[in-house]
């Protein structure tokens with residue numbers, strides 16, 4: 001598994017913490033929504049960087065008011081066909097103004113990276129032998145878009161207007 | 165009941181049958197007929213290997229009736245796959261023989 | 262017609278190259294079928310009983326002569342010389358080779374066509390009235406809105422992996438020819454008291470395993486909010502639609518399980534948040550798109566065309582054709598001509614490459630180079646001078662495209678069924694052919710009058726059988742084809758779902774059963790009453806008695 005963040009291959013500094021695992025000191029950890037709910041005070045009090053992982057049936061609306069505590073939200077794709085997290089990512093960015101890392105985890109296909117990126121994901125766990133090359137290919141194959149999203153890419157409508 | 169293996173050829177999607185030499189052929193008459201369950205498993209095994217070599221897609225066993233030279237699938241669906249559309253007898257395998 | 266600009270073109274060209282690489286990786290063995298299947302489906306490529314099938318999008322059923330000629334060429338060069346028009350106003354080829362699809366898509370791109378989103382769990386081709394731009398009763402040309410929706414729904418980053426496929430239809434006339442009530446979203450244009458046009462929004466209609474008529478969730482949507490409202494509906498559906506069960510994944514199930522009112526509330530809440538955002542449609546944008554659909558350069562003509570009237574008087578065959586196949590036009594001196602793809606004994610919706618070429622030429626001659634595809638699987642020349650109708654008819658006849666049966670018994674909607682389709686449980690085309698042969702007598706056809714027969718080869722209902730006045734569903738019973746008969750369905754503004762009459766019929770019996778139903782109708786109808794009206798008045802009983810005598 002390779003991790004691409006902002007288009008670069010990086011070492012994953014985050015620990016995916018099981019629900020039963022003891023809390024480590026100040027290391028960056030990613031916890032489940034369930035653990036966040038039951039151990040909220042300990043997790044906040046711990047002081048180290050905190051991330052949360054949401055299943056595809058857990059909307060970020062449920063943590064909208066807590067987002068200030070998180071540096072990372074991992075959204076799960078249990079199967080590539082399950083497209084709920086595309087909406088979740090847009091909500092995180094465009095509605096709740098989340099500025100941290102939004103990471104795609106699970107069944108993440110190369111062909112989907114561009115869609116994900118457009119929806120606000122900026123980190124991707126992919127299985128690939130040439131992750132950077134694959135990232136570049138996947139995000140450059142299609143270069144024009146009709147839909148305005150929060151990613152700031154210029155839409156076709158805007159390009160038309162600019163062209164006059 | 166005797167059986168044959170049917171599949172879709174990767175390059176063009178045509179319905180094809182596995183023959184005695186492990187090749188894919190267009191006419192069901194030329195296919196290898198398995199007379200027993202173990203033999204059916206054997207030809208399916210060979211078909212799966214071919215699928216792994218990405219030569220064909222979705223192989224499966226079909227029941228057939230053998231009558232001298234003629235081989236005829238039992239199910240309507242496979243009869244149509246073997247022969248061609250019933251409303252266009254100028255098309256498909258039925259048009260060639 | 263809409264024409265691509267450099268941006269539309271770039272998107273389609275990039276898409277072709279992307280698919281070319283994917284096909285190469287598949288043929289080289291780098292991609293397995295499991296990995297490749299979703300990619301090919303995103304480009305409309307299916308694997309069916311005999312070969313690959315390529316479905317080509319015809320946006321809201323609008324074709325230019327140039328495009329139709331290209332389709333003719335593709336049929337000849339890469340297929341077996343014919344194609345099949347579908348109930349989504351698309352065209353599919355049944356004998357395609359995988360290794361040739363990149364070239365086919367590249368050829369299509371030359372004429373601004375593609376197979377993008379003609380399958381898969383995302384937006385499908387938005388459909389509308391086949392008479393758009395020509396019908397006398399339309400409030401506005403629906404094609405502008407379809408085009409706006411087409412752009413918004415093409416490769417939508419958020420909604421390309423919905424729980425299930427998604428179909429939108431638009432109508433702008435009081436009489437609905439686009440079946441909007443049996444779509445995931447149906448949009449019907451209305452005028453409010455202030456004299457502004459907007460849309461009534463219906464959701465959750467659909468056919469298939471569990472058919473529903475759509476429910477109104479908003480009485481009036483101002484036009485500038487069209488896209489934000491659609492986005493709100495889709496966002497609710499994308500998050501809450503069921504993903505655990507393929508058969509319950511369509512939006513109709515979500516609407517039914519949530520309740521229409523609550524669903525509407527969820528949509529309105531979402532919409533509140535985004536309605537004033539980037540998706541608002543400025544008036545200039547609506548006008549810019551509408552300018553593509555400006556009326557053709559009509560001649561100023563008299564509504565009365567004496568030479569046309571004279572031909573009608575002297576030629577009864579022409580008269581019959583005009584009566585069924587010609588529809589009134591909003592422009593004086595013009596008419597809408599329907600070309601029947603339902604010849605006696607032929608496959609509904611099939612057309613040969615020769616016919617396509619010929620119709621392209623006729624469209625250039627008589628209809629400003631434009632052709633329409635109807636969801637009832639016929640073609641339309643939308644802008645024909647009444648004075649030209651006779652020559653048009655004379656040329657259509659030898660092509661087999663002048664069968665005077667639009668709207669009549671033999672104008673059957675029919676899916677490909679088991680002759681082609683991998684999902685089918687029974688054949689559908691032979692039944693359609695046999696019905697058309699049984700009712701080949703024109704006097705009898707006209708005597709029976711308007712009736713819609715719709716046939717599907719399995720529960721997926723691509724042949725719309727639930728909303729046929731007479732619906733036929735082909736099933737499999739212990740290896741034998743048998744057919745379930747439904748009566749009383751309708752797809753128009755009075756949409757209703759047909760009800761099963763009783764035990765099914767064998768392949769040998771089903772056409773007799775249809776005949777019995779029609780004979781019963783003729784014997785009990787009131788003066789001037791259409792089949793569906795009689796059915797609604799008398800109900801199932803008399804038909805049952807005829808079909809299952811004690």
Ligand code: SF4
Pocket residue numbers: 676677678679682683684685686717718719720721722723724
């Ligand atoms: S209704 Fe069934 S048989 Fe007919 S085209 Fe659709 S899936 Fe195939």
